[in-house]
Amino acid sequence: MTDTSDLPDFGGLQIRTRSLHDQVVDRVRDLIIEGVLEPGSRIDEARLIEELGVSRTPFREALRTLAAEGLVIVRPSRGSTVRKLTxxxxxxxxxxxxxxxxxxxxxxxxxxxxxxxxxxxxxxxxxxxxxxxxxxxxxxxxxxxxxxxxxxxxxxxxxxxxxxxxxxxxxxxxxxxxxxxxxxxxxxxxxxxxxxxxxxxxxxxxxxxxxxxxxxxxxxxxxxx
CATH class of the missing domain: 1.20.120.530 (GntR ligand-binding domain-like)
Structure with a gap:
């Protein structure tokens, strides 16, 4: 089992209507805006999927939307990171x-x-x-x-x-x-x-x-x- 004790606390974020793509995008976007997910940091998909209460498919779709907005960099097979602007x-x-x-x-x-x-x-x-x-x-x-x-x-x-x-x-x-x-x-x-x-x-x-x-x-x- 992976030790997640040193990861950021995303408590209170669970999404109960899992089919709503916009809700997932909004929650992850807010984490980026507020700096909970820091610029340049790797996005821990497994942890966020668990905390938000969604499946992998809508979460990955949300990341693609945020990548189109310029907030996330998605690298196939290498994970996603929060874009860091110079x-x-x-x-x-x-x-x-x-x-x-x-x-x-x-x-x-x-x-x-x-x-x-x-x-x-x-x-x-x-x-x-x-x-x-x-x-x-x-x-x-x-x-x-x-x-x-x-x-x-x-x-x-x-x-x-x-x-x-x-x-x-x-x-x-x-x-x-x-x-x-x-x-x-x-x-x-x-x-x-x-x-x-x-x-x-x-x-x-x-x-x-x-x-x-x-x-x-x-x-x-x-x-x-």
Whole structure:
């Protein structure tokens, strides 16, 4: 019998509806984002399969999905590892994402409907509720949705696809950007500025706010890489 006493504790994670692929993906993704599965570490498939209460097939399918997102490296017959980004990787991706989101902000102000802007404002307010209670993971997930939906308001399918690809690869990075209270407070101020600019349909102002937000994200994460 394999000794698992020195392995990470994944307690409380069991999935009871085993057929739901998305649940497996979400659980493993959260472990990566929170750093329970550390960058560069080998994924202990047997242990996770047992802890999550799923069979090997849906777990392997989940790993393939996470590999497509850029979070996992799957090597047939050699096991899977959590992708580790270099500082150069992170900087270059944030740099490009900043330009994409600048354009998204400018286009959203010109093209979004009033109803769509109101819906994004409601999402923003839900984020602020989680910030008020310092509930970091729900805030983070809504934050990811906020950026995806704002990109969608651009009405540009190519931009949406490119933004989604980079955002997926930067999930862990965006999460650690709020690890300190002053970093998180700064990110919240950025979002308040974004919503104000969008409400006034000021494209240049929103575009600048989006780009500056990504530039500050680099400043918040670079020391931890």
């Amino acid at each position: 500082p150069e990787d992170v900087y270059s991706m944030l740099e490009v994402l900043g330009h994409l989101e600048r354009l998204a902000g400018e286009l959203a102000c010109a093209r979004a409907s009033d109803d769509a802007i109101e819906e994004l404002e409601a999402l923003h307010q839900r984020m602020m509720e989680f910030y008020a209670t310092r509930d970091r993971m729900p805030y983070y997930k809504l934050n990811q949705e906020f950026h995806s939906r704002l990109a969608a308001l651009s009405g540009n399918a190519t931009l949406v696809e490119m933004q989604a690809n980079l955002q997926a690869r930067l999930k862990r990075i965006r999460y650690i950007g709020n690890r300190k209270s002053d970093f998180w407070a700064g990110a919240v101020r950025d979002h308040e500025e974004m919503m104000s600019a969008l409400a006034h349909r000021n494209g240049p102002r929103l575009g600048e706010a989006m780009a500056a937000h990504l530039a500050r994200t680099w400043e918040r994460v670079k020391e931890s890489l």
